[in-house]
Amino acid sequence: MNLNEAVRREIGRLERTKTFKKETVIESEQGAVVRVAGKDAVMLASNNYLGLASDPRIKQAAIRGVRDYGYGVSSVRFLCGTLTVHRQLEEKIAGFLGTEDAVLFSSCFAANEGFFASIINEKMDAESYRDVIYSDRLNHASIIDGTRLCRAEVVDRKIYEHADVNDLQKKLEADREASYRFGFIATDGVFSMEGDLAPLPALIEISKKYGRILFADDSHAVGVIGATGRGSPEQLGVHGKVDVLSGTLGKALGGASGGYIAGNRDLISYLRQKSRPYTFSNSLPPSIAVAAIEAFTILEQDPSLIERLRQNTAYFRKHIQELGYKILAGEHPIVPVMLGEASVAMDMSEALLEEGVYIKGLWYPVVPKGEARLRAQISAAFDQATLDRALTAFEKVGKRLGVI
Numbered sequence: 001m002n003l004n005e006a007v008r009r010e011i012g013r014l015e016r017t018k019t020f021k022k023e024t025v026i027e028s029e030q031g032a033v034v035r036v037a038g039k040d041a042v043m044l045a046s047n048n049y050l051g052l053a054s055d056p057r058i059k060q061a062a063i064r065g066v067r068d069y070g071y072g073v074s075s076v077r078f079l080c081g082t083l084t085v086h087r088q089l090e091e092k093i094a095g096f097l098g099t100e101d102a103v104l105f106s107s108c109f110a111a112n113e114g115f116f117a118s119i120i121n122e123k124m125d126a127e128s129y130r131d132v133i134y135s136d137r138l139n140h141a142s143i144i145d146g147t148r149l150c151r152a153e154v155v156d157r158k159i160y161e162h163a164d165v166n167d168l169q170k171k172l173e174a175d176r177e178a179s180y181r182f183g184f185i186a187t188d189g190v191f192s193m194e195g196d197l198a199p200l201p202a203l204i205e206i207s208k209k210y211g212r213i214l215f216a217d218d219s220h221a222v223g224v225i226g227a228t229g230r231g232s233p234e235q236l237g238v239h240g241k242v243d244v245l246s247g248t249l250g251k252a253l254g255g256a257s258g259g260y261i262a263g264n265r266d267l268i269s270y271l272r273q274k275s276r277p278y279t280f281s282n283s284l285p286p287s288i289a290v291a292a293i294e295a296f297t298i299l300e301q302d303p304s305l306i307e308r309l310r311q312n313t314a315y316f317r318k319h320i321q322e323l324g325y326k327i328l329a330g331e332h333p334i335v336p337v338m339l340g341e342a343s344v345a346m347d348m349s350e351a352l353l354e355e356g357v358y359i360k361g362l363w364y365p366v367v368p369k370g371e372a373r374l375r376a377q378i379s380a381a382f383d384q385a386t387l388d389r390a391l392t393a394f395e396k397v398g399k400r401l402g403v404i
């Protein structure tokens, strides 16, 4: 088979099935309002939950990082790539999340990819062994890929229904007699398509009962939910009680890039040795490390950004429903506006952009058939006028297309 012909055919298939991901070019910095094709548009599609991506304090911190430590470190951590600011950031993350330590990765994708295999593929002192991972059906791609990197001969991968503690319990009960070496329960803290939370208190209880390790990816939660922005454990009253947390620096916390795993000291120390995306990949640039420290410091000193995000989210959720739109219930700034047919979601997102609102649609196979939606993401960067501008465009376009 000719590779070029094959990829052209596959691209054609993506276009025909309307699953080809188009990239809209943005001509400004990320913010409440961005420039697209020379025109302003309210940004409802970014993970810039706190507006820190273009916050002057974060930009200044990144500049300090370059000034004091240069542009890059040209090394992995264990050769000559560990700067004081890397360790400071790791301590900051651990302190913020209530864990003993944390380790940085180039992204949360890399962190999730590097976690399971670093443990499960290692014999340690076992003669022979088998491990198990119970994974929520809607977990992020990086968790799925992370579990796939574990060698099939030494792992059982079991999918439980989304956020369904009963289904998980059945699976754990069925395995009661199995002599697994280690067992993990893996979940997103907040699920990105729906904006719903994992049932962490029940998962903690069940993980203790069955002697499993609870792993939660809190990428859409840290700096977003919880009274002080400490994420889904704080929101659900179990701060400091999840065994292992992963997360990103690429969303609420400035939106550049970088990820981490936080947990107990021994585990983190082990990951530094064995987690291949950490051990064999370049350190985070100092600009990002210094700016991320600043982002955590802002959160620690002043929860008003979190409060503003909460107010903006409540305002948008209330008024979009008053216009006649159906949304998925919840409190998270991810607000799925349910439209049903994929073609409606496509037409709406195009028409909204013309009216100065940047929002993306999701449809099958990303979400189930008949559940096409626009995913609005609210930010603390919005003032009320900006939110109203977006809502007015929703009203105009929705009426014109007969959606409301």
Ligand SMILES: Cc1ncc(COP(=O)(O)O)c(C=O)c1O
Residues within 6 Å of the ligand: 106, 107, 108, 109, 110, 140, 142, 188, 190, 192, 217, 219, 220, 247, 248, 249, 250, 257, 258, 259
């Ligand atoms: C739940 C979740 N985990 C991980 C990631 C990946 O994070 P990063 O961009 O840091 O690789 C994302 C980003 O889309 C996410 O939504």
